[in-house]
Amino acid sequence: MDRIRIASEVPGPRSQQALARQHERESTAVSYPKRLPISLARGQGCYVQDLDGNVFIDFLAGAGSLPLGHCPEDVVGEVIEQVGTLCMGLDFPTVAKERFTDAHLGMLPAHLREDYRVHFCGPTGADAVEAAIKLAKATTGADEIISFRGGYHGCTNGALSLTGNRAMKRNVAGRMPGVHFLPFGSTSQSSRSAVLSASQVDAALLLESALDDVNSGLGNVAAIILELVQGEGGVYVADQQFVERVAAAARKHGVMLIVDEIQTGCGRTGSWYAFEQYAIAPDIFVTSKGTSGIGLPSSLMFYNKRLNNWPSGSHIGTFRGNQLAFVAGARAIDVIRRENVLGNVQARSAQLIEGFQALRSEHPQIGEIRGLGLMLGVEIIDPATGEACEKTAAWIQCKALQAGLITELGGRDDTILRVLPPLNVSEYTITEALGVLGRVLAAYAVSQERE
Ligand SMILES: Cc1ncc(COP(=O)(O)O)c(C=O)c1O
CATH class of the missing domain: 3.90.1150.10 (Aspartate Aminotransferase, domain 1)
Structure with a gap:
C-alpha cells in the first residue's frame, strides 16, 4: 500500500x-x-x-x-513481543515503563532534562489536562484558570470547561466554574470568523492587565493554559512575543503556566515539543497523541520538580500502565532519532x-x-x-x-x-x-x- x-x-x-x-x-x-x-x-x-x-x-x-x-514494522514487532510478557502494569515500575520514561525524558532539551517529573495519566489527553488542572490548583491554593479563545483541551468536564468551542458546551450544564477566556495572540493576519488578529488586539496586554488590575474581576488564578498551535481552533500559531509575555505574566503573579502539547507534542511541529521554539519552560505540560508512536493510548503530564508536594493518589486511574504503549513509544523514539x-x-x-x-x-x-x-x-x-x-x-x-x-x-x-x-x-x-x-x-x- x-x-x-x-x-x-x-x-x-x-x-x-x-x-x-x-x-x-x-x-x-x-x-x-x-x-x-x-x-x-x-x-x-x-x-x-x-x-x-x-x-x-x-x-x-x-x-x-x-x-x-x-x-x-519496528514498532509493531516490539508490541508483539511485549504482548505475551506483560500488558497491564497499573503504576508499578516495569522494564517497559522505565524504557519509555528514559526515552521521553531523553527527548527534552538537555538543559531541562533534570527539571521535570512525569505523571502517567489515564489513557486520554483530556485526563492529562484534568491532572494539570488539579496540580495547578493544589500547588497554588487558587481555583481560577485563564484559557484562550479557540483553545481545545478535551471533552471531560474540566477540559471542556477550558475549551473555546461553544457548540460543544451548549447542553452541558454544571461546568467547572472560574474559567476566563481571553483572546489568543497568534501570528495570523486573518480576522475571518470573528477571530481577533494581532493587528486588531494586543492579546498579551489584555492578559497582563487582567492580572495586574485589582479591579479586573478575576479571583485567585491558579493557571493559564495555552496551546502553542491551536489545532481544533483552526491551526493558529502562537506569536513569539505573546507567548513570552504570557510566561512572564504567569511568573510575576505566581500562576502556573500549563502548555497543552497533546497535539503539538512528539515532533508534530518540527521540534519534539513546540515550547522549545518559544524558549519557555512551562511549569506543567501535557502530551498524549504521539507518545506511543503507534496510536496506543498513553497520556503524560510533566511538571517541574519544584511542585513536589502532590500527595500519593492525587490523580489516579486504572489504565495508566499500558505496557504495549510503553514499548511502542520507546521504540518509536529510537526510529524517530535514527531516521531524523x-x-x-x-x-x-x-x-x-x-x-x-x-x-x-x-x-x-x-x-x-x-x-x-x-x-x-x-x-x-x-x-x-x-x-x-x-x-x-x-x-x-x-x-x-x-x-x-x-x-x-x-x-x-x-x-x-x-x-x-x-x-x-x-x-x-x-x-x-x-x-x-x-x-x-x-x-x-x-x-x-x-x-
Ligand atoms: C490540544 C488538545 N488538547 C487536548 C485534547 C484531548 O485529547 P483526547 O482526545 O485524547 O482526550 C486534544 C485532542 O484533540 C487536543 O488537540
Whole structure:
C-alpha cells in the first residue's frame, strides 16, 4: 500500500453496510465517519484501505496519533513481543515503563532534562489536562484558570470547561466554574470568523492587565493554559512575543503556566515539543497523541520538580500502565532519532506550504495558509465575500476523499482544511496529495461555472 487506489465508489457497498450498522447501533454522537464515510480495513504507513479495497492517503492519521504512520514494522514487532510478557502494569515500575520514561525524558532539551517529573495519566489527553488542572490548583491554593479563545483541551468536564468551542458546551450544564477566556495572540493576519488578529488586539496586554488590575474581576488564578498551535481552533500559531509575555505574566503573579502539547507534542511541529521554539519552560505540560508512536493510548503530564508536594493518589486511574504503549513509544523514539524524522517534518512542511501557495495562486478559494511543521491548515473562503466558507470546505473534503485523500476540517464553523500527515511522510506522498487537492479545486471551479 504505497499509492492511492480507488476501486469503487466511495463509500463502496461494504463500507455502506458497515456505516449503516454503525448508524443503527452506536451513539448518535459518532463524529469522523459523518464526514468521512468509510469503514477501515487496514493501514500501512501513510495509507489506509477501506473495506471495499479503496486505498487513501491518510492525512488525518489517527487525529495526529500516528507519527510513524499506520503499523510501523519496528514498532509493531516490539508490541508483539511485549504482548505475551506483560500488558497491564497499573503504576508499578516495569522494564517497559522505565524504557519509555528514559526515552521521553531523553527527548527534552538537555538543559531541562533534570527539571521535570512525569505523571502517567489515564489513557486520554483530556485526563492529562484534568491532572494539570488539579496540580495547578493544589500547588497554588487558587481555583481560577485563564484559557484562550479557540483553545481545545478535551471533552471531560474540566477540559471542556477550558475549551473555546461553544457548540460543544451548549447542553452541558454544571461546568467547572472560574474559567476566563481571553483572546489568543497568534501570528495570523486573518480576522475571518470573528477571530481577533494581532493587528486588531494586543492579546498579551489584555492578559497582563487582567492580572495586574485589582479591579479586573478575576479571583485567585491558579493557571493559564495555552496551546502553542491551536489545532481544533483552526491551526493558529502562537506569536513569539505573546507567548513570552504570557510566561512572564504567569511568573510575576505566581500562576502556573500549563502548555497543552497533546497535539503539538512528539515532533508534530518540527521540534519534539513546540515550547522549545518559544524558549519557555512551562511549569506543567501535557502530551498524549504521539507518545506511543503507534496510536496506543498513553497520556503524560510533566511538571517541574519544584511542585513536589502532590500527595500519593492525587490523580489516579486504572489504565495508566499500558505496557504495549510503553514499548511502542520507546521504540518509536529510537526510529524517530535514527531516521531524523524531525528533519523530515521540516522538509515536508516546506514542501506542503509551497504546494498550498501554488494552489492558492490558481484557486481563489484558498485563504490563509497556517501552521507549524506538519500541523497545517488552509482557510477555505468564498472569493465573492472574502469570508470563510463552510460549504466549500465540506465539498472539498468530500471530493478529496472520493479522489483518495483523507483530510480533516477544523476551526470556526469547520472552514479550515487540516492536514496532519504522519511525520515520516515521503516527498512522493505529499506530491500525490497536492495533486488530488489541485484536481478537486479545479473540479470545484467547473461546478461553480455550471451553477
Ligand atoms: C490540544 C488538545 N488538547 C487536548 C485534547 C484531548 O485529547 P483526547 O482526545 O485524547 O482526550 C486534544 C485532542 O484533540 C487536543 O488537540
